[in-house]
Amino acid sequence: MRATLIIKNIDNLITLKGENNPRRGKKQGEVGLINNGIVAINNDKIIYVGSGGLPSDIEIDENTVFINGKGKTVTPGLVDAHTHLVHGGSREHELSMKLKGVSYLEILASGGGIHSTMEATRNATFDELYDKANKSLDTMLSFGVTTVEAKSGYGIEDFDTELRQLEVAKKLNEDHPVDIVSTFMGAHAIPIKYKDNPDEFVDIIIKEMLPEVKKRDLAKFCDVFCEDSVFTIEQTKRILLEAKNKYGFIPKIHADEIVSLGGAELAAEIGCITADHLISASDAGIKAMAEKGIIANVLPGTSFNLQEGHFARAKKMIEENVPVAISTDYNPGSCPTENLQLVMSFASLIMKLTPEEVITGVTINGASALGLENEIGSLMEGKYADLVIFDAPNLDYIIYHFGVNHTEKVIKKGKLVYEKNNCMN
Numbered sequence: 001m002r003a004t005l006i007i008k009n010i011d012n013l014i015t016l017k018g019e020n021n022p023r024r025g026k027k028q029g030e031v032g033l034i035n036n037g038i039v040a041i042n043n044d045k046i047i048y049v050g051s052g053g054l055p056s057d058i059e060i061d062e063n064t065v066f067i068n069g070k071g072k073t074v075t076p077g078l079v080d081a082h083t084h085l086v087h088g089g090s091r092e093h094e095l096s097m098k099l100k101g102v103s104y105l106e107i108l109a110s111g112g113g114i115h116s117t118m119e120a121t122r123n124a125t126f127d128e129l130y131d132k133a134n135k136s137l138d139t140m141l142s143f144g145v146t147t148v149e150a151k152s153g154y155g156i157e158d159f160d161t162e163l164r165q166l167e168v169a170k171k172l173n174e175d176h177p178v179d180i181v182s183t184f185m186g187a188h189a190i191p192i193k194y195k196d197n198p199d200e201f202v203d204i205i206i207k208e209m210l211p212e213v214k215k216r217d218l219a220k221f222c223d224v225f226c227e228d229s230v231f232t233i234e235q236t237k238r239i240l241l242e243a244k245n246k247y248g249f250i251p252k253i254h255a256d257e258i259v260s261l262g263g264a265e266l267a268a269e270i271g272c273i274t275a276d277h278l279i280s281a282s283d284a285g286i287k288a289m290a291e292k293g294i295i296a297n298v299l300p301g302t303s304f305n306l307q308e309g310h311f312a313r314a315k316k317m318i319e320e321n322v323p324v325a326i327s328t329d330y331n332p333g334s335c336p337t338e339n340l341q342l343v344m345s346f347a348s349l350i351m352k353l354t355p356e357e358v359i360t361g362v363t364i365n366g367a368s369a370l371g372l373e374n375e376i377g378s379l380m381e382g383k384y385a386d387l388v389i390f391d392a393p394n395l396d397y398i399i400y401h402f403g404v405n406h407t408e409k410v411i412k413k414g415k416l417v418y419e420k421n422n423c424m425n
C-alpha cells in the first residue's frame with residue numbers, strides 16, 4: 001500500500017498498542033514503547049507501525065512526505081473527554097471570592113457560578129459562541145488534543161440556548177480539525193425558578209428536552225450534575241435511565257465531585273460509560289465501578305482550581321482495577337484552562353500516577369470514555385492517523401517539565417494541522 005506520510009527515526013514511539021478497550025490495573029501502565037520507531041500513513045489511516053525501516057509492501061513515491069522523529073516523542077492524539085467547551089463569558093470575578101474562601105457551592109447557591117455563565121451564554125449569539133469555542137479548540141489542538149467532548153448545560157431551562165450550544169458544537173465538528181463529540185447536559189443546575197420544585201424541571205428534561213435532542217441527533221451522551229443541592233441520586237437516576245432506555249443516549253455522571261452522595265455507585269448501577277470527577281467517591285463506589293468496568297474520568301485541574309485540597313484517588317482506582325481517563329473539564333468556573341498537558345502533570349505530580357498511566361488516561365482510556373476506542377486512542381494499523389510529535393526526548397520529560405507546551409506538530413487524520421511557531425528573533 002502507498003504511504004502518503006511517514007514519520008521515521010522516532011526516538012520514543014508510544015503506541016498504546018493492544019486491545020481496543022479501556023486499560024485497567026497493570027495494563028494502565030503498559031504503553032507499547034518502540035525505540036527508533038516508524039509510522040506510515042495512507043491518507044487518514046495508519047498502515048504501518050514498527051521499528052527501523054518499512055516492510056517491502058509499503059510503497060513510497062515522489063509525493064510521500066517524510067517527517068524526522070529524531071529526538072522526539074510521538075504519541076496518539078490526545079483525547080479530552082470532559083469539557084464544557086461552548087459557553088459565553090468568563091468568571092474571573094469569582095477569583096477574589098475564592099481567595100477569601102467562599103466555596104464553589106456557596107457561589108452557586110448565591111446565584112453566581114453556573115448561573116452567571118448561563119446568563120452570558122443566553123445573551124451570546126450563535127456566532128459569538130462559535131468564535132469563542134473555536135479559539136479554545138485552537139488552543140487545545142496546540143496542546144496535542146485531537147478529539148474533544150463538549151457538553152451543553154448553560155441554557156438549562158432556556159432550551160433554545162441548550163440547542164444553540166449543541167448546534168455550535170456540531171458546526172465546529174464539521175469545520176475544525178479537532179473532532180467533537182457532544183453531550184446533552186440540561187441537568188447542570190436547578191434553575192432558580194424551579195428551586196422549590198426541582199422535580200417539575202426533571203419532568204421537563206425527560207418529557208420535552210431528551211426527545212427533541214434525540215430527534216435532532218445533537219448528542220451521543222447524556223450527563224447530570226449529581227451533587228448536594230444540585231440533582232439528587234433519585235433525580236439523576238430518573239433522567240439517565242430514561243435517556244438510556246428510551247432514547248439511546250449513553251449515560252455519564254458528574255459524580256461525587258464535592259460531596260460523597262453515591263454517584264460512583266449509581267454510575268455502576270446504571271451502567272454509565274464514565275463517572276466523572278469522583279473527588280469524594282467512596283471505597284464502595286470505587287469497588288462497584290471496578291466490578292462493572294466503569295471508566296473513572298478524573299479531572300485534577302478542577303481540584304487544583306477549587307483550592308480545597310482534595311483530589312480523586314486515581315492511584316487507588318488503578319490499584320482496584322478501575323480504568324482511569326484524565327481530562328481537563330475545561331469550563332469558565334471550576335477549571336478555566338484548555339491545557340491538557342498541565343492537567344497530565346497534575347495527574348502525575350499530585351495524584352501520583354506514573355507517566356505511563358497518565359498517557360494511557362489521555363489516549364486509549366480517553367477514547368474509550370467517548371466510545372471511540374476502535375477508531376482512535378492508539379497507534380495501530382487501521383486506526384485513524386491522529387498523532388502528536390512532542391519536542392521531548394521521552395515521556396517523563398513531558399510530564400516533569402510542567403506548565404509549558406511540548407507539542408511540535410499535530411497530525412489529524414493524516415494531515416499536518418498544527419506546527420509550533422518559531423520566535424521572530
Ligand SMILES: N=CN[C@@H](CCC(=O)O)C(=O)O
Pocket residue numbers: 084113114117225254257302329331332333334335
Ligand atoms: N460541576 C459541574 N460542572 C462543571 C462546572 C461548570 C461551571 O462551574 O461552570 C464541572 O464539571 O466542574
Ligand SMILES: [Zn+2]
Pocket residue numbers: 082083084254329331
Ligand atoms: Zn464538568
